[in-house]
Amino acid sequence: xxxxVGHFALILxxxxxxxxxxxxxLGASSGNRxxxxxxxxxxxxxxxxxxxxxxxxxxxxxxxxxxxxYAASHSNSLxxxxxxxxxxxxxxxxxxxxxxxxxxGWTLAIAIFSGSLPLPVQARVLAVMGFISIGFLLFMxxxxxxxxxxxxxxxxxxxxxxxxxxxxxxxxxxxxxxxxYVGFSATFAFAIAALLTGKLDSAWARWCxxxxxxxxxFLTLGIALGSWWAYYELGxxxxxxxxxxxxxxxxxxxxxxxxxxxxxxxxxxxxxKSWTILLAIFTFSLSLxxxxxxxxxxxxxxxxxxxxxxxGVFILGxxxxxxxxxxxxxxxxxxxVKNAPSFKWTSRxxxxxxxxxxxxxIMITVLLGTLxxxxxxxxxxxxxxxxxxxxxxxxxxxxGIICVLMVLGPVSNWKRTDPKRFVRxxxxxxxxxxVVGLLFPxxxxxxxxxxxxxxxxxxxxxxxxxxxxxxxxxRSNKSLRQGYRQLGLSYKGMIVAHxxxxxxxxxxxxxxxxxxxxxxxxxxxxxxxxEDWGFRLEDVYRVEGPNYxxxxxxxxxxxxxxxxxxxxxxxxxxxxxxxxxxxxxLDPGLFRxxxxxxxxxxxxxxxxxxVHFKPFVRWIWGGxxxxxxxxxxxxxxxxxRRRKSAPKKAAV
Amino acid sequence: xxxRLALFVPLGVFLLLSVxxxxxxxxxxxxxxxxxxxxEAPSFDLPDLLAPEQRVTEAVLKGEVxxxxxWATWCPPCRVEHPYLVDLAESGIPIVGxxxxxxxxxxRDWLRDLGDPxxxxxxxxxxxxxxxxxxTGAPETYLVDANGIIHYRHIGIVDDEVWExxxxxxxxxLQ
Numbered sequence: 001x002x003x004x005v006g007h008f009a010l011i012l013x014x015x016x017x018x019x020x021x022x023x024x025x026l027g028a029s030s031g032n033r034x035x036x037x038x039x040x041x042x043x044x045x046x047x048x049x050x051x052x053x054x055x056x057x058x059x060x061x062x063x064x065x066x067x068x069x070y071a072a073s074h075s076n077s078l079x080x081x082x083x084x085x086x087x088x089x090x091x092x093x094x095x096x097x098x099x100x101x102x103x104x105g106w107t108l109a110i111a112i113f114s115g116s117l118p119l120p121v122q123a124r125v126l127a128v129m130g131f132i133s134i135g136f137l138l139f140m141x142x143x144x145x146x147x148x149x150x151x152x153x154x155x156x157x158x159x160x161x162x163x164x165x166x167x168x169x170x171x172x173x174x175x176x177x178x179x180x181y182v183g184f185s186a187t188f189a190f191a192i193a194a195l196l197t198g199k200l201d202s203a204w205a206r207w208c209x210x211x212x213x214x215x216x217x218f219l220t221l222g223i224a225l226g227s228w229w230a231y232y233e234l235g236x237x238x239x240x241x242x243x244x245x246x247x248x249x250x251x252x253x254x255x256x257x258x259x260x261x262x263x264x265x266x267x268x269x270x271x272x273k274s275w276t277i278l279l280a281i282f283t284f285s286l287s288l289x290x291x292x293x294x295x296x297x298x299x300x301x302x303x304x305x306x307x308x309x310x311x312g313v314f315i316l317g318x319x320x321x322x323x324x325x326x327x328x329x330x331x332x333x334x335x336x337v338k339n340a341p342s343f344k345w346t347s348r349x350x351x352x353x354x355x356x357x358x359x360x361x362i363m364i365t366v367l368l369g370t371l372x373x374x375x376x377x378x379x380x381x382x383x384x385x386x387x388x389x390x391x392x393x394x395x396x397x398x399x400g401i402i403c404v405l406m407v408l409g410p411v412s413n414w415k416r417t418d419p420k421r422f423v424r425x426x427x428x429x430x431x432x433x434x435v436v437g438l439l440f441p442x443x444x445x446x447x448x449x450x451x452x453x454x455x456x457x458x459x460x461x462x463x464x465x466x467x468x469x470x471x472x473x474x475r476s477n478k479s480l481r482q483g484y485r486q487l488g489l490s491y492k493g494m495i496v497a498h499x500x501x502x503x504x505x506x507x508x509x510x511x512x513x514x515x516x517x518x519x520x521x522x523x524x525x526x527x528x529x530x531e532d533w534g535f536r537l538e539d540v541y542r543v544e545g546p547n548y549x550x551x552x553x554x555x556x557x558x559x560x561x562x563x564x565x566x567x568x569x570x571x572x573x574x575x576x577x578x579x580x581x582x583x584x585x586l587d588p589g590l591f592r593x594x595x596x597x598x599x600x601x602x603x604x605x606x607x608x609x610x611v612h613f614k615p616f617v618r619w620i621w622g623g624x625x626x627x628x629x630x631x632x633x634x635x636x637x638x639x640x641r642r643r644k645s646a647p648k649k650a651a652v
Numbered sequence: 653x654x655x656r657l658a659l660f661v662p663l664g665v666f667l668l669l670s671v672x673x674x675x676x677x678x679x680x681x682x683x684x685x686x687x688x689x690x691x692e693a694p695s696f697d698l699p700d701l702l703a704p705e706q707r708v709t710e711a712v713l714k715g716e717v718x719x720x721x722x723w724a725t726w727c728p729p730c731r732v733e734h735p736y737l738v739d740l741a742e743s744g745i746p747i748v749g750x751x752x753x754x755x756x757x758x759x760r761d762w763l764r765d766l767g768d769p770x771x772x773x774x775x776x777x778x779x780x781x782x783x784x785x786x787x788t789g790a791p792e793t794y795l796v797d798a799n800g801i802i803h804y805r806h807i808g809i810v811d812d813e814v815w816e817x818x819x820x821x822x823x824x825x826l827q
Binding site for chain 1: 655656659660662663666667669670672673674
């Protein structure tokens with residue numbers, strides 16, 4: 001009964017979203033206030049219906065209702081309760097429902113928080129959100145209904161959630177990543193509404209910015225969580241693989257980053273308007289493309305769990321309507337600039353433009369690398385896959401240039417900057433980071449690495465330079481404290497986020513340069529020595545978990561001949577599916593991780609083991625957390641809420 | 653006007669991409685064309701599983717269109733595939749088996765218990781023939797014509813769908 005309620009609620013949600021498209025749009029074109037206002041209540045209705053539906057699916061999982069086909073194939077009565085809940089989005093149908101749930105949530109948020117928008121704009125924004133819901137709801141109801149039953153004879157037990165997904169990282173990763181993906185639907189809706197009304201002013205950009213920043217915040221966290229999960233769960237010790245699905249989440253991040261910067265120019269200077277609109281369309285299109293790539297099985301990947309041409313054709317059709325439609329609208333309606341306000345070479349506009357151009361170049365190279373195998377196959381050039389060397393070749397130098405320019409942006413002024421200003425503010429940070437960079441390899445390890453010096457220099461430049469800019473802005477006031485108070489929250493957020501980039505850059509580079517990875521055969525009693533660290537395999541024995549049995553290795557770690565700790569990696573066999581999984585033993589640290597994973601047994605008492613020493617690996621995700629905090633600070637800036645009451649009064 | 657036209661560029665690029673996506677949807681990302689397609693099957697000289705004193709060579713593949721099936725008792729999908737191979741053999745399709753890196757006693761028990769669909773089975777204990785075939789794993793099935801030329805490689809289980817849609821049409825066209 002409950003699953004049928006869920007199914008029915010989903011159908012009602014579809015009706016709500018149809019109404020959400022038609023009524024507010026009719027209202028906006030005829031100037032009918034009542035119809036325009038209906039958008040808000042319809043958004044509530046849509047949210048309630050999708051929530052009921054989602055709750056019903058959760059209920060089916062928690063109560064082990066294996067007559068629901070989706071639950072039977074993704075859950076198991078032995079699963080702990082929290083994995084039963086997260087198993088709801090462990091497969092195709094459920095993760096789509098989660099997508100729609102997020103979309104309804106964002107629609108509701110727009111309906112609640114956009115009171116300051118002129119009514120016709122709000123109505124159109126909500127209608128666009130409704131249109132996106134229609135697509136996803138139809139997709140679910142027609143091709144991937146999570147409430148399908150196995151009747152009359154339901155299976156006695158479910159076939160279990162993929163053990164790879166039985167993990168805290170994977171409980172959180174999809175919802176947060178989807179928050180990011182779906183969040184860019186808000187800026188997309190704003191962009192389409194702007195094209196429809198033809199009103200593209202700085203007020204428009206100001207409305208967009210908090211939404212874009214929020215979406216970017218979640219996307220950043222989602223990607224970082226995914227990378228962290230891959231690091232400790234897949235047992236290879238890597239944290240980024242340039243896998244198509246990873247790229248699918250990274251592409252919207254790149255364009256989204258360009259978007260939040262270009263929005264700044266559009267708000268403050270009224271420039272790059274069409275470009276900003278285009279970026280808003282691109283960002284959401286790439287989110288949809290990500291969904292298409294993952295869900296259709298067009299590209300093979302460890303992540304892709306649906307491989308069904310019917311679904312692919314539907315998503316492609318939907319993509320064609322949404323992206324093709326919005327790009328056509330853009331081509332017809334985007335403003336053609338007649339006489340743009342001018343700006344000089346040394347202006348902030350130029351720097352932000354170069355940020356955008358570089359990010360777009362990176363995006364295009366990553367997109368090409370991701371799609372090239374598909375293009376080659378479609379054109380019968382044979383099966384090709386593009387490996388990490390290709391991505392690194394472009395990504396690392398371009399990112400380096402971005403890092404160098406990133407510090408100049410906040411220092412510069414709109415229109416034009418006196419070059420002397422750059423020197424005055426940044427000469428000391430430049431010198432300081434240069435010294436730190438050059439000295440670092442001497443003290444850190446034997447053998448001087450110029451690449452390490454360069455990476456620490458560039459990463460340090462971003463961190464120290466950003467702080468230097470903040471320092472100079474604080475100092476221009478009477479007291480430092482007052483100077484600090486006078487800086488806006490969004491400015492501080494930007495500084496924090498930029499520092500995050502520097503931290504991540506240092507983490508990525510030093511980790512790649514200094515990691516010591518040993519994949520060795522270890523017998524009981526044998527020691528593997530990595531610098532000061534000695535790893536001794538003491539014993540291998542059997543342990544039992546709630547839904548698996550495992551071989552566990554006991555490894556004692558010594559640091560400079562002093563006992564440091566025990567590490568216990570496992571090789572698990574899950575009872576229901578017979579899947580084998582490695583459970584990595586980690587000793588995390590601010591400057592290094594120790595990483596031990598079990599491989600296959602090689603002989604009677606010898607095992608293949610991975611013993612890794614990973615310097616600065618935490619910095620990679622720590623930087624991402626800083627970026628997210630920075631984005632959060634920018635969203636919280638009062639500047640974006642001040643004008644809330646005024647237009648409302650005017651409307652009444 | 654020129655500027656307006658430039659605004660159509662993103663749309664054009666997108667439409668071009670969608671055509672590629674559409675084609676991509678109907679390609680099987682798992683289909684791996686073999687280097688060996690169109691070439692002669694690698695030569696071998698290996699013992700027969702059921703009569704180890706006899707040697708079997710690539711000559712066994714010649715004379716009629718044959719399936720060459722690589723299997724092992726340690727491979728669960730092979731067990732799934734096996735009954736279908738028995739059906740095929742009963743309908744008169746000649747299949748040559750390659751028992752790949754296996755325990756020969758277990759392999760003999762397997763054929764005794766589950767039925768023997770193969771006209772001959774060779775023991776590839778060292779995996780040498782597997783290397784020559786460019787094997788990615790078991791099971792794998794090759795379609796070889798009467799002259800010993802490989803025409804198709806299928807990775808994974810041969811079932812009704814694979815046979816009816818892919819292998820059978822090829823098999824018949826080679827007759």
